[in-house]
Amino acid sequence: MSWKYNTDYPSVDDLRNKAKSKMPRFAFEYLDGGCNEDVNLFRNTSDIRDLELLPYYLKDFKEVSLKTTLFGHTYDAPFGIAPVGLQGLIWPNAPEILAKAAFEHNVPFVLSTVSTSSIESIMKITEGNAWYQLYHPAESHITDDIINRAEASGCKVLVILCDVPSFGFRPRDIRNGLAMPPKMSIRNMLQIVGRPEWALRTLFHGQPAFETMKPYMPKGLNMKQLGLYMNKTFSGRLNAERISSIRDKWKGKLVLKGVATEEDAQMAISLGLDGVIVSNHGGRQLDAGQSSIKPLVPIAEKYKDKITVMMDSGIRSGPDVARTIAAGADFTFLGRTFMYGVGALGNEGGNHTIGMLKTQLKQVMDQLGCERVEDLHKHLSL
Template sequence: MNLQYNQAYPGIDDLRRKAKSKIPRFAFEYLDGGCNEDVNLHRNTEELRDVQLNPYYLNGHEGSNMTVELFGKTYQAPFGVAPVGLQGLIWPNSPKILAKAAYEHQVPFILSTVSTSSIEEIAKITNGDFWFQLYHPAEEKLRDDIIRRLKEVGCKVLVILSDVPTFGFRPRDIRNGLAMPPRMTLKNIVQTIGRPHWALQTLMHGTPNFATMQPYMPKGLDMKQLGAFMDRTFSGRLSMERIAAIRHQWDGKLVIKGIATPEDAQLAINLGADGIIVSNHGGRQLDSAESAIASLKNLVSFKDQIKIMMDSGIRSGADVARALAVGADFTFLGRTFMYSTAALGNEGGQHAMAILKRQLKQVMEQVNCSQVSELHRHLIR
């Protein structure tokens, strides 16, 4: 795979700045912000970057291999694309751009229930080689039909979201009219006019919508009715009974995302989950929570019983190395891929994949680490 990237944007901060200049403020703040006062948003990355690695310069080294075996499949890097809701609002067509890049780079792409491309569209791009994150519906009939669709397209990994029992309190989104129900204010219209490239691309690709949910929506909903429909449809809180019901009918790999405590990790194991993603929803749900890397440190003792993955706060290849050194089997990034796509459009997915691989490999070679599974030996405890 070609790892050439746009040298005008060699760092993730470069991509973030470019994205901010290209998309309307309401879209950027939806992507970039956390909840309440953004305390946990910043804590995630700050505490992750406190992790330090030991380099061993005098040992022989024959190269670094980034491949990872996960759920019976070999991936070409230990990171994937995390699920992001309303991706098409941030940049038109972005779920397809990122799914294509992930497939070509042989890393996993997770489609969110509330993203803007459908199960079937992403399955076509990836030949069914993608993961799906389920926001548990209030009605079992809807849940079962989504699972049926996943089976029909060959999806092998189902991720159940556990950390959204209620919508996070996000002041920016409320001010910008992106709460439920959403609304387009005069301020948002002015912001859109000031971003003509984004506006033109949005016009070409159509208004973003919850594509996977389209078959279940009544026709002709206005914005207020759409908000009420989504709020009513996803009012269901995850429970042990609901997880058990999904485990009974899903014969693929089952992952629970949003785990932060040993108690929930043990329950996930007891319920037959194959993996957990240690996550606090990127700091978007509970501002008073601990950082994802702090949670991970308390959960690595379960590694012999279940696959332990992590997202939240990971921005770069060096951050990926830090999380793996602490004990994650695999990692996912959300904002990084969206910054790149908003900054560079159709080339954004490829650029982010290339830069993350280059960054991670540089760290591994610098510390004299041959395999991803050996990064823990370099952790300064």
């Protein structure tokens, strides 16, 4: 069992370094950074890597299978591509590249409301197998219409986001003009000139825009007006009433992303949701909070038999996937890792990154003597 990947870039660090050399600084820092002092950005990964797994070398062992069943669909690996905002700004055509790779490898791709491709185009690429993440619009008629569009496009899993009641305080983005309202400075323009491949690809694919939101936006907005519109349009704080309303409308699987406490997990169960994604938004929202792996453990222990428990934030590699599942997650999602792959290798970045992660994860499971993903918890060193 092996998967094709570019052996010049066998690690996430290799992809990150290459991507940094090809992206304008403002785009790379938007992708790479956290919020405030980046405490949780780094703690997310370091706390995952504090976990240790036990190898059983003398047990009977046949062959590793990465297949994982989630919401009635059997995926070829226990990880998917997390939603990332402004993907087409980070690398031109990124959501389409990643959605196509996810479909070919039979893993889930999650499209963000504030990414740069529409629901319809991503569902067409994935034949309805992508998931859609909804930022909660303030106006209910927009919410209703987006939900209807997702259903009409064939989407089967809707993800609602609870960890953005306000936009994170991100010093890099403020300096670079990517806060709300955004602005493009002379410095940013010079950075673009210094990254000709990025610039030419952007010229070819067109200026990135919030494609899903286009039908609801007034035409001809300048950058400042766009920022004011986005601030006005989204009301990120969820509550039981809002979630119940979406649960009533959406007939497919419904997942709550951004769960960081047992109390919120319990509420998701009581409201009839199908899954939760334990997450702190990749360390981009609350620097003073816990790392993502810390609440995962008690949530999985307490509620795993009642709801599907997944996790993102801080997972960078195949060994990280193994550790996270061993700690209790049913499934995992990675965001930055895939965007580094696309930034480094363009159209081949999605396939490369999935192949690399599968190879890394299989090697870990081979070493542990673990044949099935669902048995990884037996190898956690307590």
